[in-house]
Amino acid sequence: MACSNADSNILTALASQLRLSATLEINELIQRRVANGHKVVHLGFGEATFPIQPNVVAAHRQASDITSYLPVAGLMKLREVCIVAMAKHFVCKSIANFQSRRLNYTISPHQVIVAPGSKPLLFALLDILQGDVLLPRPSWVSYEPQILHASKRVFWVETDEVDRHTITESSLEMAFQRGVSEGGNPQVMLINSPSNPTGQAFNHHNIDTITNFCQRHNITLISDEIYSDISFSKEYSATPCSGSKFNDNRKILTGGLSKVNSFLGRDWQRWCMSNKIIDLFCRGLENRLCDFP
Numbered sequence: 001m002a003c004s005n006a007d008s009n010i011l012t013a014l015a016s017q018l019r020l021s022a023t024l025e026i027n028e029l030i031q032r033r034v035a036n037g038h039k040v041v042h043l044g045f046g047e048a049t050f051p052i053q054p055n056v057v058a059a060h061r062q063a064s065d066i067t068s069y070l071p072v073a074g075l076m077k078l079r080e081v082c083i084v085a086m087a088k089h090f091v092c093k094s095i096a097n098f099q100s101r102r103l104n105y106t107i108s109p110h111q112v113i114v115a116p117g118s119k120p121l122l123f124a125l126l127d128i129l130q131g132d133v134l135l136p137r138p139s140w141v142s143y144e145p146q147i148l149h150a151s152k153r154v155f156w157v158e159t160d161e162v163d164r165h166t167i168t169e170s171s172l173e174m175a176f177q178r179g180v181s182e183g184g185n186p187q188v189m190l191i192n193s194p195s196n197p198t199g200q201a202f203n204h205h206n207i208d209t210i211t212n213f214c215q216r217h218n219i220t221l222i223s224d225e226i227y228s229d230i231s232f233s234k235e236y237s238a239t240p241c242s243g244s245k246f247n248d249n250r251k252i253l254t255g256g257l258s259k260v261n262s263f264l265g266r267d268w269q270r271w272c273m274s275n276k277i278i279d280l281f282c283r284g285l286e287n288r289l290c291d292f293p
């Protein structure tokens with residue numbers, strides 16, 4: 001739903017172009033059709049439908065009367081201690097430990113940021129990072145409006161269903177060169193594996209292609225791995241953030257509990273950042289946004 005003429009007189013040009021998120025729009029349409037008695041096969045909104053763990057709900061309930069402003073990067077206790085699924089049980093583990101084990105590299109709690117949802121963090125991040133953004137097409141529908149909202153340009157990295165939407169060196173170079181020739185300044189790339197909407201997941205070769213490209217052009221790489229904990233293939237679970245290269249380069253790993261733990265709508269997101277970015281990000285958050293849980 002675009003805004004009316006009257007609204008556009010009081011909104012910035014950017015805000016008056018904003019539309020309802022495509023996923024939320026289709027969700028609302030479907031709810032209306034179901035309420036009117038239609039049978040609908042819902043392929044719009046990707047929500048985890050299994051029940052949330054009772055001990056997670058209990059912990060949440062217990063903390064609901066705590067009302068105070070909190071540290072910008074999240075409570076240190078929360079950055080250190082988070083509930084994750086281990087085999088059949090939920091146990092308390094540090095976010096930093098969890099990612100250290102996953103990435104095979106030591107991540108300190110100071111490199112972890114916690115927030116209620118990916119969107120506010122992505123807003124804050126795009127707000128402080130220099131340059132325009134390279135984005136694979138197709139991508140999760142919320143990335144593009146968020147990038148435009150941060151007054152950045154999007155340069156699409158084209159992919160093809162013929163090779164299951166693999167990001168190739170030539171598609172990366174083409175997007176970069178197009179950005180430069182159109183007067184842009186591509187300095188950020190946002191990737192997502194396993195991908196919403198294609199389901200494509202990266203192997204080591206794909207990751208090498210992307211990270212070598214980013215290094216060559218001095219590009220900050222944001223890797224949205226929110227679906228990684230439900231990817232069970234060793235071959236297709238590669239991340240650009242593993243090993244010592246995580247801290248050497250400008251990398252940001254994003255993930256969360258919403259998809260894998262059915263913690264939708266009130267979730268904590270766990271983000272890890274290389275040392276070079278974390279201080280900058282916290283300052284950005286503090287000055288431009290708000291404090292999180």
Ligand SMILES: Cc1ncc(COP(=O)(O)O)c(C=O)c1O
Binds near residue numbers: 196
């Ligand atoms: C690729 C991707 N990243 C992030 C999100 C947002 O997740 P959350 O708001 O639970 O952090 C979604 C939600 O659909 C998604 O598909």
